[in-house]
Amino acid sequence: MNCTAVGVDIAKHVFQVHYIDQETGEMVNKPIKRAQFLEHFANRARCLIGMEACGGAHHWARQLVKMGHEVRLIPAEFAKAFNIRNKNDAADARTIWLAVQQPGKPVAVKTETQQAMLALHRMRQQLIKFRTMQINNLRGLLTEYGEVMGMGRGVLDKAIPGVLARVAERLPAVVIDTLREQWNGLSKLDEQVAQIERRMREWKKEDKAVKAISEIPGVGLLTATAAVAMMGDPKAFRSGREFAAWAGLVPKQTGSGGKINLHGISKHGDAYLRTLLIHGARAVLRHAKEAGTWVDLMIKRRPKNVVIVALANKMARMIWAVLAHDRPYQKNYVSTKLA
Known part of the structure; x- marks a missing residue:
């Protein structure tokens, strides 16, 4: 290997780096604050830097590649196999240092545009999950008052006006108003999902x-x-x-x-x-x-x-x-x- 292998355990505030000093042969394992992380590698010769493919890893990988370093993002389950004993920042950095020198399949570094599209997918997925929870919550609450509705969004939208009218004769108005607000909120979630999909279609037109x-x-x-x-x-x-x-x-x-x-x-x-x-x-x-x-x-x-x-x-x-x-x-x- 023509370049020094470095294992980096990234975190929110303090990063841990592990490598062997080529001049002294000393094993270095030290913490580096987030603000000084890029400065630490700016003046170093080309390194093989390994990091776990976790939150923020793609951002730091892009920055280090611009400096001329080689970066490999390692799947967490692959790196875990090289953990010998304790689980802490220093041990994790050493684990990554060992893993990056082994043959394996690294995770490809994504561009900011690719990560932006993934962000749209994750937000859409979360909205759909919340909408499903909202529908199930409404059906469950109204079941407590003897109103059982069939499965599906279409069945809910068709049946709930009559259900709320019947339940209104027995429940306080504040409860009925809240249930109606929750039902109306589904339309807002539908619009948010549709807006995200419209933006995806716009991106599709521009991406070859x-x-x-x-x-x-x-x-x-x-x-x-x-x-x-x-x-x-x-x-x-x-x-x-x-x-x-x-x-x-x-x-x-x-x-x-x-x-x-x-x-x-x-x-x-x-x-x-x-x-x-x-x-x-x-x-x-x-x-x-x-x-x-x-x-x-x-x-x-x-x-x-x-x-x-x-x-x-x-x-x-x-x-x-x-x-x-x-x-x-x-x-x-x-x-x-x-x-």
């Missing part, structure tokens, strides 16, 4: 990569924007198979003595992206009308959910191929290798 993979069947607005933002640099993955494995869409393997057992999908990577890919594959399978395709042949001999995951795996590979090779999606494309 998002437009390219949107042509793939089953890849809609949410899947396309999330895939581009979460993948980072597509060339960080050696193949579409590796990207599909990173998304957790491959079987988990166990075995010993040369015997390999395949189980359900590994569910590694981000659950949100994997969920979008599986939902997209389910939509494709539901509306597929082409006879003779590999999906039609597979569904005759495998369970439906297995076929859906297999199709999601194929979609992930196609997304990587379109982005990594910078070419448009072709429906009947056949991969050929030179002899």
